[in-house]
Amino acid sequence: MRKSQKTNLDRSTSDTSALAVQNASSATGRRFSPLATAKLKQNLSWSTWAPAVITFVIAAALWQVTAIANPYVIPTIDQVWLSLINDADTYWKNMLVTGLEVLVGASSGIIAGFILAIIMAEFQIMERAIMPLVVVVMVTPIVAIAPALVVAFGFGMTPKFIVTALVVFFPMLVNSLAGLRDVDDRTLDVMKTLHASRWEIFRDLRFTGSMPYVFAGLRIALPLAIVGAAVAEFVAAGQQAGLGSLVTIAAAQANLPVTWASIALLCLMGVILISMLALVRKRVLWWSDGAAVGR
Amino acid sequence: MDTAQPHAGVHIENVSKSFGPDGARTLVLNHVSLSIKMGEFVSVIGPSGCGKSTLLKAVAGLLPVDSGTVMVDGMTVAAATKNKMIGLVPQSPALLPWRTVLDNVRLPMTVNPKANANRNLRDPQEILESFGLGAALDKYPGQLSGGMQQRVAIARAFVFDPSVLLMDEPFSALDEMNRDQQRLGLLDFWQSNRKAVMFVTHSVPEAIMLSDRIVVMGAHPGHIAEIIDVPLPRPRTIDVYATDEFRDLEGHVRSTLREVMGQKSA
Ligand SMILES: Nc1ncnc2c1ncn2[C@@H]1O[C@H](COP(=O)(O)OP(=O)(O)OP(=O)(O)O)[C@@H](O)[C@H]1O
Ligand SMILES: [Mg+2]
Numbered sequence: 001m002r003k004s005q006k007t008n009l010d011r012s013t014s015d016t017s018a019l020a021v022q023n024a025s026s027a028t029g030r031r032f033s034p035l036a037t038a039k040l041k042q043n044l045s046w047s048t049w050a051p052a053v054i055t056f057v058i059a060a061a062l063w064q065v066t067a068i069a070n071p072y073v074i075p076t077i078d079q080v081w082l083s084l085i086n087d088a089d090t091y092w093k094n095m096l097v098t099g100l101e102v103l104v105g106a107s108s109g110i111i112a113g114f115i116l117a118i119i120m121a122e123f124q125i126m127e128r129a130i131m132p133l134v135v136v137v138m139v140t141p142i143v144a145i146a147p148a149l150v151v152a153f154g155f156g157m158t159p160k161f162i163v164t165a166l167v168v169f170f171p172m173l174v175n176s177l178a179g180l181r182d183v184d185d186r187t188l189d190v191m192k193t194l195h196a197s198r199w200e201i202f203r204d205l206r207f208t209g210s211m212p213y214v215f216a217g218l219r220i221a222l223p224l225a226i227v228g229a230a231v232a233e234f235v236a237a238g239q240q241a242g243l244g245s246l247v248t249i250a251a252a253q254a255n256l257p258v259t260w261a262s263i264a265l266l267c268l269m270g271v272i273l274i275s276m277l278a279l280v281r282k283r284v285l286w287w288s289d290g291a292a293v294g295r
Numbered sequence: 296m297d298t299a300q301p302h303a304g305v306h307i308e309n310v311s312k313s314f315g316p317d318g319a320r321t322l323v324l325n326h327v328s329l330s331i332k333m334g335e336f337v338s339v340i341g342p343s344g345c346g347k348s349t350l351l352k353a354v355a356g357l358l359p360v361d362s363g364t365v366m367v368d369g370m371t372v373a374a375a376t377k378n379k380m381i382g383l384v385p386q387s388p389a390l391l392p393w394r395t396v397l398d399n400v401r402l403p404m405t406v407n408p409k410a411n412a413n414r415n416l417r418d419p420q421e422i423l424e425s426f427g428l429g430a431a432l433d434k435y436p437g438q439l440s441g442g443m444q445q446r447v448a449i450a451r452a453f454v455f456d457p458s459v460l461l462m463d464e465p466f467s468a469l470d471e472m473n474r475d476q477q478r479l480g481l482l483d484f485w486q487s488n489r490k491a492v493m494f495v496t497h498s499v500p501e502a503i504m505l506s507d508r509i510v511v512m513g514a515h516p517g518h519i520a521e522i523i524d525v526p527l528p529r530p531r532t533i534d535v536y537a538t539d540e541f542r543d544l545e546g547h548v549r550s551t552l553r554e555v556m557g558q559k560s561a
Contacts, residue, residue, distance in 0.1 A: 192355075193355045
């Protein structure tokens with residue numbers, strides 16, 4: 001009798017807690033759970049953003065002091081700013097060129113890396129066949145490959161696309177492959193007892209399941225894409241120029257404001273890319289930030 | 296109707312299975328034979344590492360056996376999985392976190408659709424409602440409690456009307472109070488959907504509460520030590536815990552387990 005009473009009591013407690021969960025989430029909806037709202041509030045409170053802002057202010061002040069004391073080493077911030085304003089047109093054109101290189105190079109590298117990862121995940125023999133070659137290419141310094149590509153493809157956009165795609169390709173491939181492999185064994189067991197085809201397992205389990213890894217790969221790959229584009233431009237300025245070429249040319253002329261303005265714009269591009277990635281990640285990977293899947 | 300067929304249910308005959316490289320193989324299942332009739336609920340209990348999960352995986356077609364045969368409704372396991380006749384509830388709910396509860400339960404219908412012909416597919420929504428999850432249809436697994444997630448996993452295993460259900464400690468991750476609720480829910484549902492069930496558990500009361508028969512396994516190598524009938528009348532409620540028959544059975548199972556584990560019977 002004691003036991004049955006205990007159970008009844010327990011049932012009622014767990015029932016009410018289930019109800020509480022229900023009410024909480026149905027009232028506020030999925031994307032705006034109380035937790036999310038609390039998080040938003042936290043993001044807006046000064047203790048979240050103030051430390052970073054203070055660091056930036058201090059860094060800028062130090063920079064400015066150093067620049068004034070050493071006028072031939074680094075420019076002052078206002079010199080850089082003036083150069084950006086006065087030659088806005090030139091900077092914008094060059095930024096578009098580099099942006100195009102990053103866009104085309106990175107997207108082809110990302111797509112190629114992901115597709116090859118799928119092929120390798122599905123057919124182990126392909127991994128054995130191709131992976132050694134991929135590794136050999138990837139340990140070759142990209143700075144050394146770039147001039148060779150210029151010889152082969154000239155000073156146009158092609159070598160820049162290739163260099164950018166190459167640096168993006170490897171982290172994408174490796175991360176996607178890990179993601180496609182690392183699916184939950186028990187879910188896989190359930191699929192297998194249903195006699196799911198390989199295509200069905202890919203469609204329903206592996207593809208979405210690999211996304212946490214794919215986004216981890218993108219986080220590494222996108223900043224690298226800018227490195228790749230800039231390096232390619234260093235080696236082969238070309239008619240189209242670009243921010244990387246601007247850096248080399250201006251540095252050779254000891255034109256500090258232009259050099260640093262171009263560097264700042266490259267940095268800005270990286271920040272934009274990473275922020276966009278974070279936004280997309282939030283939309284695609286909302287399900288993974290619990291303990292459920294991925295890292 | 297199904298009970299009339301002589302082959303209906305699960306027939307495990309003389310199954311042996313060992314793991315490891317040639318020369319250093321460890322025998323995990325040693326000539327195991329067991330039959331589960333259509334509509335019969337059989338629990339498998341035994342010390343950790345005795346091969347319960349291995350046996351269940353062999354029946355699910357997830358592990359090839361070294362010798363012996365496993366038949367499901369008179370078919371080989373391979374043919375049975377091809378026809379989607381086996382429902383699996385793994386130890387963790389194993390739901391897709393990016394799908395709603397309803398879409399998770401729909402999964403077995405959309406996978407291997409060729410096997411959907413001529414079967415009594417259930418309405419996913421209806422089955423979830425009967426599991427008390429009517430309000431959670433459009434929720435995501437991450438928004439549910441562990442017990443609710445496990446119920447979704449059970450609904451997913453029932454929804455495509457398999458003839459055999461295999462469950463590997465489905466309630467082991469739940470706390471004791473929650474478990475009792477889940478057991479009763481499962482029993483309730485099974486009462487009106489009598490499948491052949493093989494249910495692996497570590498809990499003696501759970502095995503008695505649910506089963507028609509309890510298979511006690513021993514280890515090194517894994518074998519069936521004793522099969523204990525549970526003649527408690529159905530439908531069962533929590534009141535059976537308090538009956539003398541229940542206590543006698545509990546004593547019986549526990550003493551067999553002690554023997555199996557090589558301890559002195561108290
Ligand atoms: N894939 C495998 N390779 C090698 N050995 C294995 C494999 N799977 C299981 N074993 C071994 O087989 C034995 C039985 O394992 P099994 O998982 O079936 O035990 P179990 O009875 O389910 O235990 P538990 O109650 O802890 O879940 C264990 O000793 C285990 O180490
Ligand atoms: Mg086990």
